[in-house]
Amino acid sequence: xxxxxxxxxxxxxxxxxxxxxxxxxxxxxxxxxxxxxxxxxxxxxxxxxxxxxxxxxxxxxxxxxxxxxxxxxxxxxxxxxxxxxxxxxxxxxxxxxxxxxxxxxxxxxxxxxxxxxxxxxxxxxxxxxxxxxxxxxxxxxxxxxxxxxxxxxxxxxxxxxxxxxxxxxxxxxxxxxxxxxxxxxxxxxxxxxxxxxxxxxxxxxxxxxxxxxxxxxxxxxxxxxxxxxxxxxxxxxxxxxxxxxxxxxxxxxxxxxxxxxxxxxxxxxxxxxxxxxxxxxxxxxxxxxxxxxxxxxxxxxxxxxxxxxxxxxxxxxxxxxxxxxxxxxxxxxxxxxxxxxxxxxxxxxxxxxxxxxxxxxxxxxxxxxxx
Amino acid sequence: xxxxxxxxxxxxxxxxxxxxxxxxxxxxxxxxxxxxxxxxxxxxxxxxxxxxxxxxxxxxxxxxxxxxxxxxxxxxxxxxxxxxxxxxxxxxxxxxxxxxxxxxxxxxxxxxxxxxxxxxxxxxxx
Numbered sequence: 001x002x003x004x005x006x007x008x009x010x011x012x013x014x015x016x017x018x019x020x021x022x023x024x025x026x027x028x029x030x031x032x033x034x035x036x037x038x039x040x041x042x043x044x045x046x047x048x049x050x051x052x053x054x055x056x057x058x059x060x061x062x063x064x065x066x067x068x069x070x071x072x073x074x075x076x077x078x079x080x081x082x083x084x085x086x087x088x089x090x091x092x093x094x095x096x097x098x099x100x101x102x103x104x105x106x107x108x109x110x111x112x113x114x115x116x117x118x119x120x121x122x123x124x125x126x127x128x129x130x131x132x133x134x135x136x137x138x139x140x141x142x143x144x145x146x147x148x149x150x151x152x153x154x155x156x157x158x159x160x161x162x163x164x165x166x167x168x169x170x171x172x173x174x175x176x177x178x179x180x181x182x183x184x185x186x187x188x189x190x191x192x193x194x195x196x197x198x199x200x201x202x203x204x205x206x207x208x209x210x211x212x213x214x215x216x217x218x219x220x221x222x223x224x225x226x227x228x229x230x231x232x233x234x235x236x237x238x239x240x241x242x243x244x245x246x247x248x249x250x251x252x253x254x255x256x257x258x259x260x261x262x263x264x265x266x267x268x269x270x271x272x273x274x275x276x277x278x279x280x281x282x283x284x285x286x287x288x289x290x291x292x293x294x295x296x297x298x299x300x301x302x303x304x305x306x307x308x309x310x311x312x313x314x315x316x317x318x319x320x321x322x323x324x325x326x327x328x329x330x331x332x333x334x335x336x337x338x339x340x341x342x343x344x345x346x347x348x349x350x351x352x353x354x355x356x357x358x359x360x361x362x363x364x365x366x367x368x369x370x371x
Numbered sequence: 372x373x374x375x376x377x378x379x380x381x382x383x384x385x386x387x388x389x390x391x392x393x394x395x396x397x398x399x400x401x402x403x404x405x406x407x408x409x410x411x412x413x414x415x416x417x418x419x420x421x422x423x424x425x426x427x428x429x430x431x432x433x434x435x436x437x438x439x440x441x442x443x444x445x446x447x448x449x450x451x452x453x454x455x456x457x458x459x460x461x462x463x464x465x466x467x468x469x470x471x472x473x474x475x476x477x478x479x480x481x482x483x484x485x486x487x488x489x490x491x492x493x494x495x496x497x
Binding site for chain 2: 036037041042043044228232297298299301321322324329351
């Protein structure tokens with residue numbers, strides 16, 4: 001047995017120097033030095049994504065490719081509760097890796113490819129994810145975490161018009177589908193998807209060509225967007241952030257993500273944690289993820305305690321910020337299920353003082369996906 | 372109104388008789404980024420030198436605003452609580468945080484001058 005080698009060195013994406021030249025402020029994130037914001041700041045970056053288009057370097061995320069025959073589907077369906085058997089080539093689904101208790105090991109996007117699947121994994125989870133998935137793989141299943149590829153998200157209402165000029169044909173992609181395209185004599189994989197609530201694309205491109213793509217985007221007034229605005233955009237869109245809104249102790253029913261478990265799989269099961277989830281699907285969970293709107297301007301950040309109007313502690317906030325497009329504070333958190341109805345009055349304890357708020361519908365900001 | 376004096380916690384103070392006006396510096400707003408929430412103290416509240424007196428939040432994080440000087444609050448600036456973004460626009464002018472009746476002018480005198488503060492910021496980049 002060899003000893004475990006731990007690599008502590010901070011990692012950088014292929015665009016690190018490019019970000020630096022764009023005036024990025026960096027923060028350590030999941031072992032990477034990542035831009036939190038650029039010169040414009042979070043609010044302007046957020047608004048320009050919603051009104052024009054922005055690009056995000058999300059190359060820290062894992063691009064995990066799997067190849068194999070029919071048995072690969074059986075293997076993956078043991079840990080992923082999506083209907084992979086009926087997933088068409090070039091179609092994507094939002095799903096998760098589940099543990100034996102039905103807890104979410106990671107949330108992910110899985111796309112059927114010609115030869116198998118591509119799974120996009122969260123940066124902080126990717127190594128453990130691969131370990132978890134590998135338990136179910138057979139010798140004839142090939143897998144690769146491809147670090148030679150960058151991943152660029154282009155998001156916002158002008159994305160389609162701008163990308164179509166560079167990569168003809170992307171207009172034809174529908175939300176949560178993808179395809180191969182040619183760019184600079186190389187293959188690109190583009191999906192119509194994202195994490196902002198806007199129309200847009202995620203582009204998997206070789207590290208060698210990524211700067212050229214960004215040059216083009218910038219020449220079309222697409223702004224660079226950091227992790228700061230990525231967080232305010234996704235929260236307004238009601239989307240979960242793993243490690244905050246989701247973790248291994250939270251299951252998809254509690255996370256209000258039962259829609260992401262395929263109908264067929266809900267009936268038949270056969271995946272990690274099925275017994276637990278079957279029971280939760282039938283009887284509901286004790287707590288559930290909800291949207292929260294503070295009444296005033298106060299921001300209820302992560303770990304803010306939530307109280308009922310008669311002062312009983314009923315839950316906690318998992319994400320909270322100021323939503324620039326909503327022009328008000330927004331939050332998500334978990335409350336006891338009996339308090340989860342939209343419109344329920346709650347109290348949020350911020351700096352020792354209680355402020356009023358309401359359970360709100362999600363998303364806070366209406367999406368405009370192309371279906 | 373006296374010349375502005377500055378604290379290491381990035382507040383400014385100006386003095387008019389025994390009433391001081393306190394705000395956060397332009398440098399502080401640049402570090403904070405977009406300000407989206409402000410809480411100012413109510414009149415009558417006693418504050419100690421370097422004691423927590425107000426709260427400012429940007430899209431990134433919440434920060435306490437300390438009073439560089441002790442005294443009793445006479446007024447919190449409600450206008451910035453209603454329009455937190457105005458602190459980014461005019462931090463050292465209309466967007467002051469609070470006024471207080473001071474006890475010890477020596478506390479004011481011991482703060483940094485504009486030149487000293489600029490030098491301090493240069494030597495302590497964050």
